[in-house]
Amino acid sequence: MDLILKYFPDLTPDQIEKFKKLETLYQDWNLKINVVSRKDIDELYLRHVLHSLGIAKVISFKDGSNILDVGTGGGFPGVPLAILYPECSFHLVDSIAKKLKVVNEVVEGLGLTNVKTTHSRVEDIDDTYDFIVSRAVAIMPTFVHWVKGKIAKKQQHELKNGILYLKGGDLSEELKDYKAASIYHLSNYYAEDFFDTKQVVHLPLKYRG
Numbered sequence: 001m002d003l004i005l006k007y008f009p010d011l012t013p014d015q016i017e018k019f020k021k022l023e024t025l026y027q028d029w030n031l032k033i034n035v036v037s038r039k040d041i042d043e044l045y046l047r048h049v050l051h052s053l054g055i056a057k058v059i060s061f062k063d064g065s066n067i068l069d070v071g072t073g074g075g076f077p078g079v080p081l082a083i084l085y086p087e088c089s090f091h092l093v094d095s096i097a098k099k100l101k102v103v104n105e106v107v108e109g110l111g112l113t114n115v116k117t118t119h120s121r122v123e124d125i126d127d128t129y130d131f132i133v134s135r136a137v138a139i140m141p142t143f144v145h146w147v148k149g150k151i152a153k154k155q156q157h158e159l160k161n162g163i164l165y166l167k168g169g170d171l172s173e174e175l176k177d178y179k180a181a182s183i184y185h186l187s188n189y190y191a192e193d194f195f196d197t198k199q200v201v202h203l204p205l206k207y208r209g
């Protein structure tokens, strides 16, 4: 938890409480339904919470923003971002129901009122969002295809509406057809070795016209 405060020192007491509670909730639920690997659960704050919050180092979501988390699994990056941005709406989608069971329990346990979950493939979601966040779900061309038409027209941020994807490793091949993509290295924001190869990719997308 100190790790979160190291990089996000301005959290409110309510946010600190919620981030603290995450550990017990995930430990309990992960014993029943495995959504986070055993190794990772011991490093929940580093590998999941702080990593998810890397998106917040690249952009500060304005109040009222709508954000879709595609393939949220156990709730990453959606749940940590929803704690950080209580005035934004988060829609967490996954095609596997049992993963959402854990997410729903965590959301309820934390008393988060800004999170909606849907058991669905993202291709079948018919709504628009300011940003679509994700981690470890699909390569960019597949992902872009899935989320086409789900971007809102109204721009409220300096960064154009589009995808904010947490990725690792060399992305030159994967992103070669996306000239508009920007890469933000998380090592510029976080000192821990885990982030040496981690990046946030921002890809602006056209709204539904």
Ligand SMILES: C[S@@+](CC[C@H](N)C(=O)[O-])C[C@H]1O[C@@H](n2cnc3c(N)ncnc32)[C@H](O)[C@@H]1O
Pocket (backbone or CB within 6 Å): 070, 071, 072, 073, 074, 075, 076, 077, 093, 094, 095, 096, 099, 120, 121, 122, 123, 134, 135, 136, 137, 146
């Ligand atoms: C490797 S897990 C990553 C989970 C989470 N984002 C994380 O980083 O911890 C990938 C998740 O994407 C989901 N998924 C894959 N394709 C999907 C699709 N088309 N629509 C919705 N969810 C999908 C899977 O069910 C799985 O839970």
